[in-house]
Amino acid sequence: MATLQAIRDRIDAAARGAGRDPGAVTLIAVSKTQPDDRVAAVLAQGQRVFGENRVQEAQSRWEARRDGLELHLIGPLQTNKARAAVALFDVIHTVDRARLVAVLARLAQERGHSPALFVQVNTGDESQKAGCAVAEVDALVAQVRGEGLPLLGLMCIPPVDADPAPHFRALRAMAERNGLAGLSMGMSADFETAVTEGATHVRVGSALFGARG
Ligand SMILES: *Cc1c(COP(=O)(O)O)cnc(C)c1O
Numbered sequence: 001m002a003t004l005q006a007i008r009d010r011i012d013a014a015a016r017g018a019g020r021d022p023g024a025v026t027l028i029a030v031s032k033t034q035p036d037d038r039v040a041a042v043l044a045q046g047q048r049v050f051g052e053n054r055v056q057e058a059q060s061r062w063e064a065r066r067d068g069l070e071l072h073l074i075g076p077l078q079t080n081k082a083r084a085a086v087a088l089f090d091v092i093h094t095v096d097r098a099r100l101v102a103v104l105a106r107l108a109q110e111r112g113h114s115p116a117l118f119v120q121v122n123t124g125d126e127s128q129k130a131g132c133a134v135a136e137v138d139a140l141v142a143q144v145r146g147e148g149l150p151l152l153g154l155m156c157i158p159p160v161d162a163d164p165a166p167h168f169r170a171l172r173a174m175a176e177r178n179g180l181a182g183l184s185m186g187m188s189a190d191f192e193t194a195v196t197e198g199a200t201h202v203r204v205g206s207a208l209f210g211a212r213g
Contacts, residue, residue: 001210004029004045011202014195025195028072030187030205032057038209051093051203055081058088073115074155074184074203076130079103086115093118093155093184093201096132098143105147116150118184118201121174123167124159131156134174141178153182153200164190168197 012022028051031039039050039061048068052058053075062071066088073089076096082103085092095101095117108114119140122131132140137154144151154175158167168185175183186194188207195202206212 002207004042004047004208007204007208010192011195014192018196018198020195020198024200026201028074028184028201028203029208030074030203031061031209032075032205033212034205034209035213036061042208051205055085055088059084063088072201072203083107086111089115091116091118091152093203094120094130095140095144096120096122096130098140101140101143101147101149105149108147108149114149116152117144118152118155118182119144120155120157121171123156123170124162126159129157129159134170137174138178141180151180153180153184154178155184155201157187158185158190165193165197168194168199172198 008027011025011027015022015025026049028049029042029047030051032053049070051072051074071089072091072093073085074093077085077092077094077100079100086107092115104114120131121137122129122133125134154171156167156171158164171185172183182200183198184201186199186202188204191202191204
């Protein structure tokens with residue numbers, strides 16, 4: 001568990017070390033399953049960008065005090081939760097299949113607005129993991145764009161025991177060839193590596209809040 005400033009300093013140092021502008025890296029504080037006193041402490045330190053894994057948990061934590069915050073959905077999204085998700089979140093990082101894109105497009109039509117989106121890529125092609133297959137990325141990106149939805153970039157979660165750097169590099173190459181600037185990659189264990197490899201959004205939970213119960 002570290003202060004917000006300590007995490008921010010590590011991000012900034014990694015960015016500078018890679019010749020990047022630290023201001024180009026957004027820190028998403030991943031508050032999923034954290035007790036409210038820890039979340040309150042991070043809010044009190046000035047953090048305003050938070051990430052949650054589950055729509056219902058995010059609603060109960062944030063709906064009543066949503067003003068001034070930027071909320072990111074970083075967990076898998078079922079289509080039957082999409083309506084609630086687009087009503088709550090500013091950014092959805094986990095668009096990973098054609099059917100979900102179609103549902104998000106319909107909701108955007110209805111509402112006249114859509115959260116910003118990332119396409120999640122299963123860079124390790126792990127059978128149990130969310131994210132579209134590496135071979136499907138370009139087609140899914142084209143579909144999101146074809147629907148006129150606001151697409152920021154690509155997101156990945158490398159395999160647990162793998163060196164994350166090659167996965168971050170691969171994601172960056174996929175984003176570049178698709179003309180996408182956003183890269184949501186890096187968690188507590190590897191966010192500095194991710195920043196070195198070009199992350200624009202790092203998702204940090206336990207290093208900031210402490211271990212999840
Ligand atoms: C939980 C989670 C995180 C944060 O994980 P930490 O290791 O606690 O930083 C980041 N991204 C996703 C998609 C997560 O589910």
